[in-house]
Amino acid sequence: MKDKASDSTPAPASKRSHGSWLFLLATIGLYGLVFLIDPDYAAGSFGHFVDMVKNILPILVLVFFLLWGFELIGGIKEKLGQLSGRGSGLKGWLLAIGGGILSHGPIYPWYPLLQHLREQGTRPALLAAFLYARSIKLPWLPLMVHYFGLSYTVLLTLAITLFSIPHGWLVEWLTTRRAPE
Amino acid sequence: MTKAQLLASARKSLRSFGRLAPVLIAVLLLASLLVDLVPHLIHMGVLGHGTLADMLGADLIGSLATGQPIVSYLLAGELSKAGLDLYSITTFIVAWVTVGFIPLPAEAAALGWRFALWRNLAAFVFALLISGLTVTLLGWLQ
Numbered sequence A: 001m002k003d004k005a006s007d008s009t010p011a012p013a014s015k016r017s018h019g020s021w022l023f024l025l026a027t028i029g030l031y032g033l034v035f036l037i038d039p040d041y042a043a044g045s046f047g048h049f050v051d052m053v054k055n056i057l058p059i060l061v062l063v064f065f066l067l068w069g070f071e072l073i074g075g076i077k078e079k080l081g082q083l084s085g086r087g088s089g090l091k092g093w094l095l096a097i098g099g100g101i102l103s104h105g106p107i108y109p110w111y112p113l114l115q116h117l118r119e120q121g122t123r124p125a126l127l128a129a130f131l132y133a134r135s136i137k138l139p140w141l142p143l144m145v146h147y148f149g150l151s152y153t154v155l156l157t158l159a160i161t162l163f164s165i166p167h168g169w170l171v172e173w174l175t176t177r178r179a180p181e
Numbered sequence B: 001m002t003k004a005q006l007l008a009s010a011r012k013s014l015r016s017f018g019r020l021a022p023v024l025i026a027v028l029l030l031a032s033l034l035v036d037l038v039p040h041l042i043h044m045g046v047l048g049h050g051t052l053a054d055m056l057g058a059d060l061i062g063s064l065a066t067g068q069p070i071v072s073y074l075l076a077g078e079l080s081k082a083g084l085d086l087y088s089i090t091t092f093i094v095a096w097v098t099v100g101f102i103p104l105p106a107e108a109a110a111l112g113w114r115f116a117l118w119r120n121l122a123a124f125v126f127a128l129l130i131s132g133l134t135v136t137l138l139g140w141l142q
Helices: A004-008 A014-038 A039-072 A074-083 A086-102 A106-120 A124-132 A138-148 A152-178 B003-034 B035-044 B050-062 B069-081 B088-096 B104-111 B114-142
Strands: none
Touching: A004 B050, A004 B104, A014 A039, A039 A106, A039 B003, A074 A138, A074 B114, A086 A152, A106 A124, A106 B003, A106 B104, A124 A152, A124 B104, A124 B114, A138 B069, A152 B088, A152 B114, B003 B104, B050 B088, B069 B088, B088 B114, B104 B114
16 A cells, blocks of 8 residues: 555656546547447537536636636635644634535536645645535535425435534545555 | 736646646546436446445445536436435435546546545445435434
């Protein structure tokens, strides 16, 4: 098993970019293969892809401006990193869970921001709790109430919110423990 | 603040996006390929073999699926109408929204493979726990 140090050491940028482009090429190759087998399915899937891109583009633009703003006022980034660091306590948990619940849109545009927070020293537990709490989508809850009732929706939402804390702890423990010598 | 500072920070932010762009595009392409497969898997009879087996099956399908949570609510609502038990339905919903095997490479690129793998495996197990707790508590309340 890899130890903490080897996992936290980032790969050189060129190596990471190389792997990313290979992954994209492999995916395009898979599309080509599906197209040869079932052209209609491939065309339908590509339509989904275009819809997804259209959906997340405005959020990507918003996140870009947020990141740019953070770059310009660099001090805030460090403060945010400290706030979510080891000594952040209850405030850090509330920020992670509350932020997760209130965050909107698909996860992909949030990754650069989470990567930045991680580099600033944010606890893995808080990042995991943020990602877990993100599964609560307030605008969609009325539909869940319609299908499953109010009691079910309240119980499930509360369970996900509360379980985001032990989930965060568990992920932090798993990712930071060292392999037995 | 000078124009040069504005441009330098914009370039830095663009580079952050540029590094993730190929992975994001690839993951969206993969997701759109798989999104149509999920209903087929359900109709193929992967479900309907006892509560625990169905929960595990629902957990797996929910984990592989990707898309807006509204899709999982709609699918789960229809499966519920079809008679699938609430434990499996809940596991499916929770796994859909908390586990992401398809976006795993993008998550790993941003947060590291170790974090992404353990987070998703833990969420896979937690989907079963949350489902059990929610449906049991609901039974006591009603």
